Amino acid sequence: MSDKPFLQIENLAKTYPGSSEPVFDQVNFGINKGEFVCIIGHSGCGKTTILNVLAGLEQASGGTVIMDNREVSGPSLERGVVFQSHALMPWLTVRSNVAFAVRSKWPDWSASQVNAQVEKYVSLVGLMHAIDKKPSQLSGGMKQRVGIARAFAIEPKMLLLDEPFGALDALTRGTIQDELLKICAATQQTVFMITHDVDEAILLADKILLMSNGPIARVAEVVCNTLPRSRQRASLHHEPGFYALRNHLVDFLVSRSKDLSGGRGPAHPPQVRPAEAAQAEAARTEAAAAARGVAPAAAQPLSANNTTAGEISSTTAASVVAPLLQRVA
Amino acid sequence: MNALKGLQGRAAVLSLLILATLVVLWHASTAPRAPGVGASAPAVTLTAEQIEYAKLMGKDPATMAAGGSGEAKKSGGFPTPLQMGQAIVSNLANPFYDNGPNDKGIGIQLAHSLGRVALGFLIAALVAIPLGFLIGMSPLLYKALDPFIQVLKPISPLAWMPLALYTIKDSSISGIFVIFICSVWPMLINTAFGVAGVRRDWLNVAKTLEVSPLRKAFLVILPAAAPTILTGMRISMGIAWLVIVAAEMLVGGTGVGYFVWNEWNNLALTNVIFAILLIGVVGMLLDLVFAQAQKAVTYVD
Numbered sequence: 001m002s003d004k005p006f007l008q009i010e011n012l013a014k015t016y017p018g019s020s021e022p023v024f025d026q027v028n029f030g031i032n033k034g035e036f037v038c039i040i041g042h043s044g045c046g047k048t049t050i051l052n053v054l055a056g057l058e059q060a061s062g063g064t065v066i067m068d069n070r071e072v073s074g075p076s077l078e079r080g081v082v083f084q085s086h087a088l089m090p091w092l093t094v095r096s097n098v099a100f101a102v103r104s105k106w107p108d109w110s111a112s113q114v115n116a117q118v119e120k121y122v123s124l125v126g127l128m129h130a131i132d133k134k135p136s137q138l139s140g141g142m143k144q145r146v147g148i149a150r151a152f153a154i155e156p157k158m159l160l161l162d163e164p165f166g167a168l169d170a171l172t173r174g175t176i177q178d179e180l181l182k183i184c185a186a187t188q189q190t191v192f193m194i195t196h197d198v199d200e201a202i203l204l205a206d207k208i209l210l211m212s213n214g215p216i217a218r219v220a221e222v223v224c225n226t227l228p229r230s231r232q233r234a235s236l237h238h239e240p241g242f243y244a245l246r247n248h249l250v251d252f253l254v255s256r257s258k259d260l261s262g263g264r265g266p267a268h269p270p271q272v273r274p275a276e277a278a279q280a281e282a283a284r285t286e287a288a289a290a291a292r293g294v295a296p297a298a299a300q301p302l303s304a305n306n307t308t309a310g311e312i313s314s315t316t317a318a319s320v321v322a323p324l325l326q327r328v329a
Numbered sequence: 330m331n332a333l334k335g336l337q338g339r340a341a342v343l344s345l346l347i348l349a350t351l352v353v354l355w356h357a358s359t360a361p362r363a364p365g366v367g368a369s370a371p372a373v374t375l376t377a378e379q380i381e382y383a384k385l386m387g388k389d390p391a392t393m394a395a396g397g398s399g400e401a402k403k404s405g406g407f408p409t410p411l412q413m414g415q416a417i418v419s420n421l422a423n424p425f426y427d428n429g430p431n432d433k434g435i436g437i438q439l440a441h442s443l444g445r446v447a448l449g450f451l452i453a454a455l456v457a458i459p460l461g462f463l464i465g466m467s468p469l470l471y472k473a474l475d476p477f478i479q480v481l482k483p484i485s486p487l488a489w490m491p492l493a494l495y496t497i498k499d500s501s502i503s504g505i506f507v508i509f510i511c512s513v514w515p516m517l518i519n520t521a522f523g524v525a526g527v528r529r530d531w532l533n534v535a536k537t538l539e540v541s542p543l544r545k546a547f548l549v550i551l552p553a554a555a556p557t558i559l560t561g562m563r564i565s566m567g568i569a570w571l572v573i574v575a576a577e578m579l580v581g582g583t584g585v586g587y588f589v590w591n592e593w594n595n596l597a598l599t600n601v602i603f604a605i606l607l608i609g610v611v612g613m614l615l616d617l618v619f620a621q622a623q624k625a626v627t628y629v630d
Contacts, residue, residue, distance in 0.1 A: 089531055
């Protein structure tokens with residue numbers, strides 16, 4: 001951690017023309033190689049603008065972005081982008097859509113080389129059966145999968161995802177999240193992703209950047225996700241520390257993001273690990289239980305029993321707040 | 330029987346019925362009322378030239394001789410459906426004869442018109458589509474050229490004719506110029522509109538993939554704007570086919586428009602009507618070609 005991170009963002013700011021106040025300023029954070037970083041914040045805080053600056057599609061009004069010791073000043077094949085609206089070309093088949101990207105990266109490749117690369121990544125997202133279909137014949141989830149395959153197929157140093165599952169239903173979203181998790185684990189991909197979904201962030205991210213409200217938004221806090229990396233969507237909420245982490249994120253979005261708006265957020269966000277205390281506590285109980293001779297198989301109901309009254313009430317609070325948040329988003 | 334039950338089948342039957350009704354009405358209103366009048370006149374012997382002229386007019390010299398002077402009969406009335414049918418058959422039986430400047434087969438005339446339209450249209454496309462691309466991609470150019478387009482667009486293409494004749498000094502090329510000037514605007518405007526309307530997302534994809542400008546133009550913008558561009562081309566072709574007839578009437582010489590004018594001067598109404606029908610059918614076929622092309626490039630989003 002002492003050496004410079006793979007991607008370093010310093011004092012990034014953006015003021016749109018005709019506006020007196022910047023949307024965000026003093027944005028500082030770093031992303032290490034192989035890290036999955038999610039950014040959460042309310043609409044209008046400039047998440048998409050930050051992503052577009054990283055992608056090179058927009059110019060920041062101040063600050064620098066340095067990736068791999070080089071300044072980012074325009075679009076590049078080193079950063080793959082998955083767009084919210086999938087952005088597939090409707091006149092091309094799935095194969096040609098991905099091949100368009102592959103040929104852009106490796107113009108000298110032969111047709112068979114391109115095709116092999118295309119098929120590799122299309123099969124990775126499980127769409128080999130639909131490879132010769134046009135996007136209009138695919139469902140929303142399948143289209144987004146093609147978008148992901150296209151971004152991965154150019155083997156970028158970094159992947160940028162702009163709320164890729166926002167338009168999908170919950171079931172499809174879950175399946176694709178699992179796929180994304182698998183692919184990222186296999187490829188050690190560095191990812192920066194925008195999301196509105198707290199659970200999605202906990203499932204996918206190693207670090208979660210919390211943005212305060214705009215204007216003059218900032219990255220107010222960096223939350224380290226200390227839950228074990230081999231997460232499962234089905235059992236994630238049984239992990240010790242899950243609710244501590246979740247409540248921390250929800251609390252931020254509900255109240256603290258407002259308090260830290262208008263430039264009151266810190267320029268250099270502190271790193272917090274809200275799940276750690278609960279994890280340590282769970283580990284202690286487990287060790288104690290093991291010492292008492294209880295079989296380790298009973299660990300799960302034990303940790304469930306261990307849920308304190310306070311945690312239960314905050315869980316219900318979260319489930320009340322979640323739909324509220326979605327409306328806000 | 331099943332074919333008749335579908336909407337297509339029923340529409341076809343209705344179309345045929347309407348056609349039949351029109352032909353019957355036409356026949357009823359043009360059929361000679363008193364067949365005795367012409368027959369009672371003394372028979373006139375026709376000279377060899379008159380017989381040939383009558384044949385060229387699609388009329389039977391024998392009945393003309395029996396019915397009095399050919400001139401009187403010809404100007405006597407609107408042709409009947411039967412005479413029309415004979416004219417169509419005789420015109421189509423030998424469409425490519427060439428008996429000098431004022432007497433060419435309809436096929437030759439049509440070929441001249443189509444050639445002019447094709448050439449004028451092609452030049453217009455070569456100018457309008459690249460220029461439309463530039464205008465569509467550059468808001469500055471769009472704003473700068475807009476006043477010119479808005480002023481030049483509503484001018485009737487035939488109004489350019491005197492100027493074209495004076496400067497070009499060749500009637501045939503002037504005709505092509507008129508076709509060019511009338512087909513250029515719809516193509517230009519539609520291309521600019523289509524190119525300007527290419528979705529941001531697709532351009533962003535091209536940008537993040539560092540696609541070269543030429544590759545972007547041909548592989549992203551062109552297919553994305555193709556349906557709009559083809560709509561412009563289809564409109565242009567429709568206008569060009571309208572204008573060529575009028576232009577050829579003015580400049581004369583060859584072409585289906587000149588044919589119409591020439592046959593009017595000959596008072597050969599059957600041939601005029603035949604040419605009118607032919608112009609309609611050819612126009613429809615041209616439109617069909619572009620409709621097919623449009624279908625081929627249209628994508629479902």
